[in-house]
Amino acid sequence: MNCMVCGESMGPPQRVNLPYRSLPGVLLVGIEAQTCAACGEIEYAIPGIEALNKRIVQLLVRKATRLAGSEIKFLRKFLGWSSKDTASRLGMQPETVSRWEAGTQLIGETPDKLLRMFVIHGQPVESYDLEQFDEVAKNEGEPIHLELAADQGWAPVAA
Numbered sequence: 001m002n003c004m005v006c007g008e009s010m011g012p013p014q015r016v017n018l019p020y021r022s023l024p025g026v027l028l029v030g031i032e033a034q035t036c037a038a039c040g041e042i043e044y045a046i047p048g049i050e051a052l053n054k055r056i057v058q059l060l061v062r063k064a065t066r067l068a069g070s071e072i073k074f075l076r077k078f079l080g081w082s083s084k085d086t087a088s089r090l091g092m093q094p095e096t097v098s099r100w101e102a103g104t105q106l107i108g109e110t111p112d113k114l115l116r117m118f119v120i121h122g123q124p125v126e127s128y129d130l131e132q133f134d135e136v137a138k139n140e141g142e143p144i145h146l147e148l149a150a151d152q153g154w155a156p157v158a159a
């Protein structure tokens with residue numbers, strides 16, 4: 001393998017421990033690293049990043065204390081949400097989410113649990129229409145009106 005910076009050949013692989021860039025506090029143990037003798041560039045080979053992220057998520061949602069800012073950001077990125085989406089779906093102001101992520105404000109118990117629930121149930125992003133969530137916030141709390149057909153597996157009856 002050649003250096004991606006200067007093109008010289010890289011040194012032999014070595015096992016190193018690498019702090020995970022996506023989540024401070026997570027140390028990746030036994031990562032293969034190669035160093036370029038010419039320019040000092042180090043290249044890391046992180047195997048199975050998807051599995052790694054899933055493992056971190058599984059452990060994060062079981063964390064006994066409130067989520068830290070970097071953890072909130074990690075989980076929302078796992079969900080594929082923007083910070084605006086996150087604010088809307090948790091019923092918060094975007095500025096509040098920014099303060100959580102910056103670590104200047106502790107996330108409340110309720111949004112912390114709600115965020116974990118979204119992650120645990122792993123609902124695809126598409127099933128949460130952002131505009132629909134905005135409607136929820138504006139709604140005055142009228143009872144839902146449904147017509148469900150018994151002979152069609154309780155499918156909604158088209159209006």
Ligand SMILES: [Zn+2]
Binds near residue numbers: 005006007036037
């Ligand atoms: Zn180099």
